[in-house]
Amino acid sequence: MTQKLVSRLIEAIANSIIANAEVLTTLDQAIGDGDHGANMRRGAKALKTQCDEISSLEFAAALKKAGTAIVMTVGGASGPLYGSALLGMAKAASGVPKNAKEASVVVRAGIDAVKARGKSDAGAKTMLDVLVPVQSEIESGSSIARIRTVAEESLEATKPMLAKKGRAAFLGERSIGHADPGAKSAALIVHAICDVLEAQ
Amino acid sequence: MKKLINGIDDVLSESLRGFGLAHSDLVEVSLEPRYVARKAKARDGKVALISGGGSGHEPLHAGFVGAGMLDAACPGEVFTSPTPDQMLAAANDVDAGGGILWIVKNYSGDVMNFEMAAEMFDGDSASILTNDDVAVESSLHSQGRRGVAATIAVEKIVGAAAERGDDLDSCRLIGERVNSASGTMGVALTSCTVPAAGKPTFDLGADEIEMGVGIHGEPGRRREKLKPADALVAEMVEAILESAGADEGSEMLAIVNGMGGTPALELYLIFDAVSRECDARGISIARSLVGNYCTSLEMQGFSLTLTRLDGEMRELWDAPVRTAALHW
Numbered sequence: 001m002t003q004k005l006v007s008r009l010i011e012a013i014a015n016s017i018i019a020n021a022e023v024l025t026t027l028d029q030a031i032g033d034g035d036h037g038a039n040m041r042r043g044a045k046a047l048k049t050q051c052d053e054i055s056s057l058e059f060a061a062a063l064k065k066a067g068t069a070i071v072m073t074v075g076g077a078s079g080p081l082y083g084s085a086l087l088g089m090a091k092a093a094s095g096v097p098k099n100a101k102e103a104s105v106v107v108r109a110g111i112d113a114v115k116a117r118g119k120s121d122a123g124a125k126t127m128l129d130v131l132v133p134v135q136s137e138i139e140s141g142s143s144i145a146r147i148r149t150v151a152e153e154s155l156e157a158t159k160p161m162l163a164k165k166g167r168a169a170f171l172g173e174r175s176i177g178h179a180d181p182g183a184k185s186a187a188l189i190v191h192a193i194c195d196v197l198e199a200q
Numbered sequence: 201m202k203k204l205i206n207g208i209d210d211v212l213s214e215s216l217r218g219f220g221l222a223h224s225d226l227v228e229v230s231l232e233p234r235y236v237a238r239k240a241k242a243r244d245g246k247v248a249l250i251s252g253g254g255s256g257h258e259p260l261h262a263g264f265v266g267a268g269m270l271d272a273a274c275p276g277e278v279f280t281s282p283t284p285d286q287m288l289a290a291a292n293d294v295d296a297g298g299g300i301l302w303i304v305k306n307y308s309g310d311v312m313n314f315e316m317a318a319e320m321f322d323g324d325s326a327s328i329l330t331n332d333d334v335a336v337e338s339s340l341h342s343q344g345r346r347g348v349a350a351t352i353a354v355e356k357i358v359g360a361a362a363e364r365g366d367d368l369d370s371c372r373l374i375g376e377r378v379n380s381a382s383g384t385m386g387v388a389l390t391s392c393t394v395p396a397a398g399k400p401t402f403d404l405g406a407d408e409i410e411m412g413v414g415i416h417g418e419p420g421r422r423r424e425k426l427k428p429a430d431a432l433v434a435e436m437v438e439a440i441l442e443s444a445g446a447d448e449g450s451e452m453l454a455i456v457n458g459m460g461g462t463p464a465l466e467l468y469l470i471f472d473a474v475s476r477e478c479d480a481r482g483i484s485i486a487r488s489l490v491g492n493y494c495t496s497l498e499m500q501g502f503s504l505t506l507t508r509l510d511g512e513m514r515e516l517w518d519a520p521v522r523t524a525a526l527h528w
Contacts, residue, residue, distance in 0.1 A: 025397050033416035035254075035280045038396040042277070071316060076254075076280040080312035117312055166308050169343040171419055172336065 002096050005196070006062045007055035012192040014044035014051075020188055027181040031168040036181040039076045046073040063090035077166055078182065081114050081127065088113025104139035111135055124164035125175065127182035130154045134190050144194045151190040158183045201398045208395050212255055212277060219262055223524045226266045234282070235290035236262040237272040247362040247371045248272070248294040251303040251355060252287060253310055254279040256394070257415055260351065260494045263525030269359035270303075270523070271296075278394050278497070279416045281309035287317035291325070299324035299368035303355055303375065305347030306331040326368050328375035330354055332384040332505065334443040335412025335420040348415050349457045349494040349505045350382035353517070356526065360519035378513060383444035385436040386420070386503035388413035388459065392496045411435070415459070415496045415503075429466075433473040436504045441481070446508055448482035453517060455488070455505040460495035462502055467491065470502055487517055493525065 017024075017040045025037030046069045047054070054065045067086030071079055092109030111131050115121055122132040133154045137147045156179070163175035166182065205211050213231055220229030220236070227236050235252075242248065251261040252274030261273035272290035276282035291300045300321065304314045306329050318325050332350035358375040366374070388410040391400035401417035404410060411432075412420020446452070456471045458464070471490050478485055486509055494503070509517065521527055 029397065029399075029401055033279050033414075033418060034394050034397045034401050035277070038277065038394075039280055072283050072285045075276045075283045075309065075313060077307075077309035077312060079281070079283060080309070080316055117315075118308065165343060174419055 002059050002062070003055045005096060005200075006059070007051055008196045008199075009193060010047050010051045010054065010066070012196045013189050014048045016188045016192040017041060017044040017185065024181050024185055027179055027184055030178045031163065031171055031175045032166065032181060035076055036078060036185065039074050039078050040185050043070050043074040043079065043082065046070070059096045060090050060093040063087075063093055077118070078185065080117050081182070084113040084117040085110040085131075100138055100141045104135060107131075107135045107138055118165060120165045123161070125158050125161040125168060125180045125183070126165050127180070127186040129158050129161070129180065130183045130186040130190065144198055148191060148194050151187045155179055155183050155187040201393050201395070203393070203395055205395060211395050212275065215255075216262070216275065219524070226522065226524055227262070230289065230293075233286040233289045235272050235274045235286050235293070236265050237290060237293050238266055240267065242271055242294070242296045244296055245298045246296045247298040247301050247366065247368050248291070248296055249301050249303060249355065249359055249362055249371075250274065250287065250290050250294065251351070252276065252282045252290075252314075253305050253307075254281060254416070256392070256497045257494050259492070259525035261355070264352065264355050264359075264523050266521070266523035266527075268363050268519060268521035268523070269355055269526065278396065281307065281313045284313055284317040284320060287314060288320055291317070291321050291323070295323055298362075299326065301325070301358065301362070301368060301371050301375070302327035303351065303358070304329050305351055306344055307346065308343065324368060326372045328354060328358070328372055328379065330379050332379060332382040333386070333414065334383045334439050335385050335414070346414055346418075348384045348386065349455055349503050350379060350384050350507060352455065352489070352493050353382060353453055353505065353507045354378045356521060357513055357516040359521065360516035363519065364516075374512070374516070378507060381444060381509070381513070382505060382507040383440035384503050384505040385439050386413045386415065386459065386501060387411050387432055387436070388417070388496075388499055388501035389426070390461065390498075390500040392417050392460065392499040394497070409501070413496075413499075413501060415494060417496060417499065429470055430473050430476075433470060433477050433504065437474065437477045437481070437506070440504065440506045441483075444506060444508060446481075446483050446506070450483050451486035451509050451514070452478065452483055453487040453489075453505075453507040453509050454478070454485045455493065455503075455507075456490045457494050457503045457505065458492040459499040459501040459503065460492060461498040461500040464491065467502060470504070474504060486514060
């Protein structure tokens with residue numbers, strides 16, 4: 001059960017990232033340095049390569065293994081951030097979460113790890129602007145459809161924001177008007193997870 | 201995109217392999233994980249200096265590995281921070297018992313990856329964050345300033361201090377002193393193209409420049425029409441001195457750094473302009489470097505770094521160095 005779920009999640013997330021790598025690059029060229037698509041694609045490929053090994057593990061160990069793979073292959077800002085998210089989730093997880101409440105605790109631990117590593121929080125035009133609202137929807141037991149909507153709305157809401165973190169922050173006001181590439185990759189991951197859960 | 205490459209995925213490993221072959225008397229290159237280390241190991245007890253960052257800024261940092269400067273450099277993918285496994289492998293290779301000093305340019309990715317490596321490393325380590333780019337500074341964001349070409353001055357001067365026998369803490373302090381005495385500003389005439397992206401990072405009109413550009417093609421202060429070299433230099437010197445501070449009679453290290461696609465003819469013309477501008481302000485250029493040191497792929501343009509030297513810094517700058525990109 002865990003094995004199938006983990007390998008489906010890896011496939012869905014990795015395929016979505018690979019298919020959208022150019023979109024991420026274009027967004028990053030507008031306000032960052034243009035490496036987000038290539039970095040995320042490298043991480044997605046590493047996860048696919050290690051998919052059998054990762055999905056043979058218990059859920060928490062699988063999260064830890066996946067997080068380590070991301071940290072060691074991706075680089076940039078997204079490597080430590082997404083890697084720390086998975087490592088943080090691994091610490092909070094025991095088995096596969098049995099309900100929304102349990103899932104929200106695990107996701108929150110991942111988000112806390114991102115905040116600590118990036119010394120940031122929601123409102124700074126980063127992936128947290130998607131992850132934080134999505135987590136509170138999970139916590140309040142929202143439907144998958146609702147979670148998808150919130151992910152999209154939150155991504156859209158990064159457009160008028162002023163970047164305060166990451167390379168986009170060096171642009172100051174010139175970052176306004178563009179969606180954040182990290183928020184976009186976070187939304188892609190949320191949708192991919194929703195796809196897998198809906199198919200269950 | 202027109203580039204001298206074979207496959208996009210092989211650019212970095214083939215270039216690193218070439219670097220190792222071309223400078224086999226100075227360095228050894230590890231391809232898995234990627235790092236460049238001195239061939240002749242440092243003496244026992246010396247503080248080991250490790251830097252790193254995205255590729256595309258060559259000769260920074262691998263070109264500065266060797267006696268009197270870095271012990272190792274960790275190159276990431278183009279414009280992407282390296283990963284902690286590279287830093288750890290490099291640290292375990294070059295650790296001579298004096299501790300590791302990480303020299304990190306202030307970008308969130310570099311900072312986080314070096315931070316993770318430092319957490320995983322068993323021995324003593326400390327870090328210096330360079331943030332000399334005076335072009336963009338806004339109280340609205342908390343990222344601080346970017347680290348650019350003054351990193352070369354930090355690596356050279358701290359490298360000499362470590363060679364002299366300074367301990368980890370003294371090395372860190374002198375590095376911070378060099379960083380805070382430095383200011384840099386860049387200007388781009390054209391964009392660069394990241395191989396994996398395949399298209400220019402930004403669009404500039406035929407007669408436009410990006411004043412205050414970053415070394416990854418990040419926007420700077422503003423986009424404007426190209427002006428005569430003297431006018432560009434005047435604005436940059438003004439901005440740098442405002443931030444780094446200089447009194448009449450100050451002695452400076454001046455680095456006129458090509459962004460990768462600028463002819464030496466123009467870089468020396470810029471240095472002439474910098475000299476005249478400094479003369480007019482009663483500031484003397486005591487040491488200088490003109491050439492491609494901290495590049496941005498094929499970008500046309502340059503950056504100017506001014507570092508206010510004190511006696512000790514000047515002496516350490518003059519100390520012998522033997523690396524692929526700097527030697528005296």
